[in-house]
Amino acid sequence: MTGPTFPPYNIGDLSSDQRRHAPAAARNVEPIGDVLADWLPTQGMVLEIASGTGEHALAFARRFPNIQWQPSDPDPLTLVSIAAWRKDGPPNLLVPIALDASAVSWPIDRANALVSINMVHIAPWEAALGLLDGAARLLRTRESLILYGPWIELGKPVAPSNQGFDLSLRDRNPRWGLRTVEAFADEAECRGLSLVERRTMPANNLMLRLEVARRLNPDLKGVAALACRHP
Secondary structure (H helix, E strand, O other), rough: OOOOHHHHOOOOOOOOOOOOHHHHHHHHHHHHHHHHHHHHHOEEEEEEOOOOOOOHHHHHHHOOOEEEEEEEEEHHHHHHHHHHHHHOOOEEEEOEEEEOOOOEEEEOOOEEEEEEEHHHOOOHHHHHHHHHHHHHHHOOOOOOOEEEEEEOOOOOOHHHHHHHHHHHHHHHHOOOEEEEHHHHHHHHHHEEEEEEEEEHHHHEEEEEEEEEEEOOOOHHHHHHHHHHHOO
């Protein structure tokens, strides 16, 4: 059997029914869903970036039946798993699409909210910047980009478990690792998004909600983004 695509998450190989399982998904789906209930729009379409196994997509489509839930991922095998979970899903769970957050263009040009769970730290920094670029393109004023995962906050101690996780990520790939909330928020501001809310989550995780405060002139977005990119 081949190894899982994302080792830090202990995602199993495709089983006979093509569904992957992430142990963390079963543990965090309820607390994440409780925050989403406060932060998501009451209707419209939510684009989930890096949907992983597809377990979250299924759970949230069921929990929020008035929202069209659009899962996505850049990994072909992961898309197979998402599609397999979708077979048991409600009609508001859409067919997964191939989407690389770091790409200059995405296969979708509008959403009412973006959700990204456990992606920013397990991808190159360019993917985090691409996520912000995509949010600036797709979202309108007062609409939200919502993130979940472990973060570093300046001036606050880093939990030992997060320190170890960060080291393990960087050992697997030097371009991975826990990100600093402040650096991410600075990059967001360059694209017209502001960090408006954060919530402490179980197991030393955070949820962040960034809101589109202003729409940038499309001709200026690239210039603004390049002007303040953190390494």
